[in-house]
Amino acid sequence: MSRVDGAGDGYVVGVDFGTLSGRALVVRVRDGAELGTAVHEYRDAVISAALPGGRPLPPDWALQNPDDYRDVLRHAVPAAVAAAGVDPARIVGIGIDFTACTVLPTLADGTPLCEVPELRDRPHSWVKLWKHHAAQPHADRVNALAHERREPWIGRYGGKISAEWQFAKGLQILAEDPEVYRRADRFIEAADWIVWELCGVETRNVCTAGYKGIRQDGHYPSADFLAALDPGFADFVTKLDGPLLPLGARAGTLTARAAAWTGLPEGIAVAAGNVDAHVTAASAQAVRPGRMVAIMGTSTCHVVNGTHPAEVAGMCGVVDGGISPGAWGYEAGQSGVGDIFGWFVANAAPAGVDSHERLTELAAAQPVGAHGLVALDWWNGNRSLLVNHDLSGMIVGLTLATRPQDVYRALLESTAYGTRMIIEAFADAGVAVDDLVIAGGLTTNELLMQIYADVTRRPLNIIASAQGPALGSAIHAAVAAGAYPTIHEASEAMGRVHEAVYRPDPDRARAYDALYAEYRALHDHFGRGGDDVMLRLRAIRNAAVDAAARNQTELEVVG
């Protein structure tokens, strides 16, 4: 471990901007000790039914209000510093991580278009959250054209870019609200936008530019390719381009305005933006090749460093330096995990057993396979390996004897099968996954963790911090402040992990192999063209919802 003198005795702040809230964490540079934390819930949370002004939104939309992010700086950061009881003058840097691809259109000075009064009532002027899935037809167009033209970059995205990513979301804006598209001088990840708010300098980070923005080998897709998608889209890259920073770099220093919001000293280092999943590799001491981190919360992201770029079918992407400089970072993911369990608790579990804790307790008391169920975990579409957000969930094997805890357990298991599919896809492509570290809120569910160990047949290491992303951001802040020369060294000193907490049980693992074979069969049948019933149902639903909205508008006009 080597530490650069000077900043090493101070503190850093990591801020994790999640789906519903932002969390700030004050950390000691010397050893990563977590001294104080605070959370601020977003006032507008996820905007999916109607804009704050009342305008209704179509299905599959998910927006956010950028001022909620500023509120995290105004409230959570000072509260975390107060909780830590440290002298703010000894804080030497701040780093952030964000959900991604969470992206917004802005004016040239960074003003979000939804804060421009005449554009406030326009849905496309707001932040599109990562789980905004209404851009699927646009992702389909990008993918079809990329294959037709044999674009070299499509292999770096497992053969398909996701509807969640920047190009699909940008195309949707152009198609549905060309004026908002035209007014957007910049189209920027929220990760980079909040860094801009902190230091007054617009930068882009290699992580989001690579995974969410199709930047490979120093280039975005060509203007020619973009014009072939739509002549009006040829200039899209000019809205994305900006000074590109490696992870751990210093984007700038804290402005007087941001110092007033946060109570931190003006002029301290502000680290380049990062993604909640990728930044967690640092806190989980998982920046060496072959150690995969699964960050399990509302969704799961899987990130692993590799030594070379390989084409893993259906992965989210591989990016040079995307997790840490000097390695090829791979990402895959499942768009719904805790959200699926949450859906069951909120919508399907009867009173009396409608809590994760109670259902988990009841679900644990049965041998593997006794419920007779297999589920597909596509309640929020499929991000890897099928990359289609029009797919949906299903449960096979229901009978009159099926109990709520049986369904709950089948849902837990379905997500473990989804993770095993991803690990096997990496292995098939020659990307080693020697080791798994689990991070995120779901690590507290012991049954779930044991199921993952049994299904994947791997020992599970568990991150030793309840704040993996925020600690990772603090580690990046320490590097940006010059306290450590590299993320590797900072991660070694400040990150922590409990090794082999859950081990696979051979009998349960064998029993799960049989269920996993059924999952694979269903996965391929409903996801790889055996029967496109899910896609047809989605089209029928969309048509019905559109017709109802048109009727409503006509009634209002007549009325």
Ligand SMILES: Nc1ncnc2c1ncn2[C@@H]1O[C@H](COP(=O)(O)OP(=O)(O)O)[C@@H](O)[C@H]1O
């Ligand atoms: N005991 C539990 N078992 C399984 N799932 C849970 C449990 N408690 C919460 N969840 C689910 O976990 C998710 C929240 O995870 P968390 O890591 O806290 O959030 P985020 O992904 O936003 O950081 C929610 O979707 C919730 O339904």
Ligand SMILES: O=C(CO)[C@@H](O)[C@@H](O)COP(=O)(O)O
């Ligand atoms: O997709 C990514 C990262 O690439 C995540 O930000 C996204 O799944 C949101 O993650 P959370 O489950 O809200 O932590």
